[in-house]
Amino acid sequence: MTQAPAIELKGISKAFGPVQANKDISIRVMPGTIHGIIGENGAGKSTLMSILYGFYKADKGEIFIAGKKVQIPDSQAAIAAGIGMVFQHFKLVENFTVLENVVLGAEDSGLLRPSLARARRELKALAEEYGLNVEPDALIEDIGVGMQQRVEILKALYRKADILILDEPTGVLTPAEADQFFRILERLKAEGKTIILITHKLREIMETTDTVSVMRRGEMTATVKTSETSPAELAELMVGRKVLLRVDKAPAKVGATVLEVKDLNVTDNKGVHRLKGINFHVKAGEILGIAGVAGNGQSELLEVLGGYEKATGSITVNGQTIDLTGTHSDGRSRRARGIAHVPEDRQREGLIMDFTAWENVAFGYHHDPKYQRGIFMDNAAIKDDTVGKMERFDVRPPDPKLAAKSFSGGNQQKIVLAREIERNPDLLLIGQPTRGVDIGAIEFIHQQIVALRDQGKAILLVSVELEEILSLSDRIAVMFDGRMMGERLPAQTDEKELGLMMAGITKGEAA
């Protein structure tokens, strides 16, 4: 090959204290290609990209850009070297316009006006060249996330980036927005830009990249041509063993209605109407999956059901009405009613990160008579209980005295699941069961959820991962803007239809 690689990393190593985040990583990215980097959480993808963008300094190794050795001590140097980065969480000033955000940090001089005028011209040129249309004078807070992402890309292009690093770019997008986004990437590639796409979604890798590198535990385990690999092979490379990508489940044996929700309304303390007349039910022995882009009322729904958000309307569990005013009920009384809750954000709600595993196993159930000895808590009994739970749910390392924060995301989630599922609840609320969880653990968690369903329990599943909803649910409901957009059976729908519903469009309107 005569052409020099756009980026070449040679022997990059980086340690954080005792943790070897990157170990002797070498990678070549050819210009004008889309190169995927895939790996589980904590595999070292972000660290590697942070080194490339000058946030961290590698302990060892060299970086070449277009064949020339470079030093990247900070992000200014990265930008100068033609590297642009789009972060998972956008770095935009909400109450600035698109134009102001693009210019921010790249002003020509102390005076803003000439910079803005030049930026306006260049933005127009860029928009024509790459099909990246945005309204330059719109405020960031008024445009959708898909548009915000375009602004991030424009920011990088405005800074003359030839190499774009995109970190988990589709996490916040609807399927339709994601499709649009990938069209933009194709266009950028056609114009000669080099793109590094970091993701944990196998499908995106398969559909968009030319080459893919797999990382596992800080090491680069393989770099292959995308056309010569398969999702199953990539998953195996990521985890280090064979993985079942689909959930095997028997048809649901549906029983009586457990949860009945009627005309549920929530107005938050800023006066925003979060839930607008929600109706649905969940029966024993079935999984109702609620799909939707994050922030469309799913969190509020779980909080109301879990007992820590006030609402109006009616909720019955096993025919008994539940108090929604917050004066006679809380998380504790919900648990007494047989409602278990695996919250969406385990680090903020489900666990106390500084507590030990055994303290977390009692969390929410610390009033259980089994855990008491006179006026004191029976810590020994809780520890015993924890040892059993850790074994049954394969929590690693199985050390009850370890702080929750010392476990990996997947093992933290297993602790929460063990605590909630082993309470033998009539109704399990479960939000984002596999967010930030490695593929190996996803398989296990899905099996546990299905097993609970097969015991005849009602399960309400909320997830932003459409694949997860489709493979686990017996019925699917879609939420948009605090409303239920409708229900579908998984066999009779597909990602495209659900994607439209997630964007607030029902079939009638689309046709």
Next chain:
Amino acid sequence: MDVMPKWADVVLIPLISLILAATLSAIVILAIGESPTNALKIMVDGALGSTYGWGYTLYYATNFIFTGLAVSIAFHARMFNIGGEGQAMMGGLGVALVCMFIPWPHWSLALLGGIVAAAVFGAAWAAIPAFLQAKRGSHIVITTIMFNFIAAALLNYLLIGALKPQGSMEPATGKFPEATHLPNLHDVLGFFGIEFSKAAPANITFFVAILACVAVWALIWRTKLGYELRAFGHSESAAKYAGISPTKIIMVSMLISGGLAGMMAINNVQGEAERLVLNAVEGAGFIGIAVALMGRSHPFGVFLAAILFGFLYQGGAELALWTKIPREMIVVIQALVILFTGALDNMVRMPLERAFLAAKRRNKGAA
């Protein structure tokens, strides 16, 4: 990931911080033109060299144990109670009222009465800021500080008016009745045949303080309430998920905190002064913050830190008595101790962690 063994965290770091603080203090003393070794000798002799010195050291330490525990328990619920000073003043008022107006038959009953009154008055004084925090969101730091001033003004008013004996020229109550006087360490230890100075103010309250340490430890780490309190302190959002009421935890933690701060009064008012004087607390409420900080909010740590500050107080007084070093020097030393053990914790921790890590790596390499 824990890079250091626990003993290094609990013992080594405070020890190194203390040595650093002592070194800087020595430099300051040198600059004044005195000998640091001589100063240290005077402090040790004065505070620990005789049962008289110990009597003062332990007397101060008793005060600091109570206020230190008060700050600690609130801190476990992430409440920063700066109002120990005012709560201890009000505790003093409670003690004075029960000692003066209830005819106690025996000191043991008077002690129990004093404990209850001190705790109730201290807790009541903490209750208002706690309520404002829980229900109105007024910041507890601001309100508890303000309540210190209100307490001081209230005591001023009472001690120059209603509580002052007729014809007295001094802003203080009269002497409490004989039956309320608590046995000092001379009496208590004498019972076991141990000689102890008769003149030193340390009294039976010291043992009450030790009991309080044990009780607070059990409360924090062995009861449901303590569990909820710590859970709330670590994460309010998680506490809500678990069904723990923020209002309840804020109120209860502050009531216990205020009660503990108030209980200091059985030591300084009932035990030592045997009457209520103006400014009886003498800043012990604020020292409690430093004690809790240094003691890592653990009752045993609070106990040790309180003894250390008791030593600094008594040793510092001796220093002012026997050398040209001014009384204020002791404030400088205390400030340095607080600075190093509290604020500059990471300065010692970081290099130490690196050293342990390097040692671990070497061991691994050898193995």
